[in-house]
Amino acid sequence: MKAALLQQPGIANLSVAEMEEPEPGPGEVKVRLRASSLNYRDLVTVEGGYGSKQKQSGLIPLSDGAGEVAAVGEGVRRYQVGDRVTPIFFPNWQGGEPSAHAQALALGGSAQGCAAEFGCFPEHGLVPTPDGLSDAEAASTVCAGLTAWHAVVEKGGIRPGDWVLTQGTGGVSIFALQFARAMGARVIATTSSDVKAARLKELGADHVLNYLDITDWGKAAKSLTGGAGIDLVVEVGGAGTLTQSLKSIRIGGAIAMIGILAGQSDQVNMGYVLMTNSRIQGITVGSREMHLRMYRAMEAHAIRPLISDSFALADIREALAHQKDGRHFGKIAIDI
Template sequence: MRAAVLANAGIRNLSVVDLPDPEPGPGEVLVRVRAVTLNYRDLLTVEGGYGSRQRTENLIPVSDGAGEVVATGGGVTRFATGDRVVANFFQRWQAGEPDEVGLHSGLGGLIDGMACELRVLPENGLCHTPAHLTDAEAAALPCAGLTAWSAVFDQGRIKPGDQLLTQGSGGVSVFALQFAKLAGAEVIATSSSDAKLQRLRELGANHLINYADTPEWARPAREISGGRGLDLVVEVGGARTLEQSVKAVRLGGAVMLVGVLSGANHDFRLPLVVTRKIRLEGVTCGSYEQFQAMLRAVEHNGLKPALDDRRFQLDELAAALEHLRAGAHFGKVVIEI
């Protein structure tokens, strides 16, 4: 099989090589991967950004992939040859709160990922692909989709009529917009691009703020809420946006901490949180049980993930990662395999 392999940390050390075809053992499933999609985590991993929490030698990167079953090992009962499947992000976090084993089982981190033609995974690390989705659309769901689901529903506890703000037009933010609309929430979307803001409006955003024109965007966000403040902000920016997020939420509101796109370190004023009873909570994707719940909701509502217009092939993985780094994409960046 052909696979993308990271020889050592650094995008220049990424190449596509020929490897022996794997075979499934007992309780395992062999998947012909048809598409993978990129997360910012994949770029950080390729560059060695997770330190001891990842492998940097001979790693097959990229966490999110989908395809079809081509063989099963002994004892497998849930899948058969020809079934379309999508891999769960954390292979060993099945349900409930995570433990260290679960949090170290993310695909494309300490264990090989999905940027390959064939991948063997345990039966309980796969789910059936919703029938209305293509493989590329299904591959958008495991990390960004489930992270947004957790931020909006499981941890954010959004309700009909609540007001929520999303940042930018990357995978997590677009999914958060889509899930919030499913819940009946009112959504403020931010971006530095007017063209992307219009696409976010087409996906259901009720209000738009260009943060390049309005760096202090907490003020207009609060004005939209009638001065009360928002119920929830899905925070993906990090150092440069966190203070605005905290200022935008209401007394007792919540900020779901997802990403650090603008930096990881911040001289933060804690009284902004303490005196207003604001809940800051980290979101780290989710469990297999949560993934199944999200897939049921996606199928029931016919939700379609937003995919970037530009497509890449496996040989172009490095170029796809640079495209992601540049921030020119909208939704998930797809690599066809």
């Protein structure tokens, strides 16, 4: 089979090669992977950014994947050959609150990922793919989709009429916009591009702020709510945007801390945290039970993931460079 293999950290050290097909052991399912997609996390992983928490050599990267069952190991009951399935990000996180055990095994990091024609996964590490989604669309939900669902619905508890602030036009932010609108919330989005702003409006954003033109966008976002403030910020920027996020939220509002696109350290005025009585909640993808709930909601609300660009597996290095450039709108798919 063909697979992308990282011999040592760095995009230049990632190559597509021929490997022996894996065969399923007891309780495992062999999946013919048809599609994958990229996340910022994959870029960090390929560059070795997770240190001892990831395989540093011999890693098949990418957490996202979808395809159909090619073979099953002894004892497998849930799936049979031909079933369409999607591997989940944390195979051992079945439900409930996160734990060290639940998050110890992560696809494309501490465990082999989905940038390959075939992969073997534990039976409990898969979910059925909804009929209404293509393989590329299903793959795009594994990390970005579930992270956004966890932030907006599972932990955010967003209700009709609430205000949600999203940042940028990457996969998590677009999913967060879609889920928030499905829950009946009002959405303010930020971007640096007027062209992207128009597309965000088309997707349902009530207001869009260009953060290059409006540097104090947190204050501007709060003003758009009539001064009440944002109920939930889906924070993908990290420390570099946290102060603006704190400026935007209501008293008792929440910030779902997801990414570090704007940096890991900055001068944050902790007075904003105290004055707003805010809750800053870290979000790391989600469980299998959450994934199933997300799929049910997507079917009920006819939500389709937004695929920005597609690359062949052979062009995975070019795809990662495109991810790094940040010009995409939504998800970057990999055709396997």
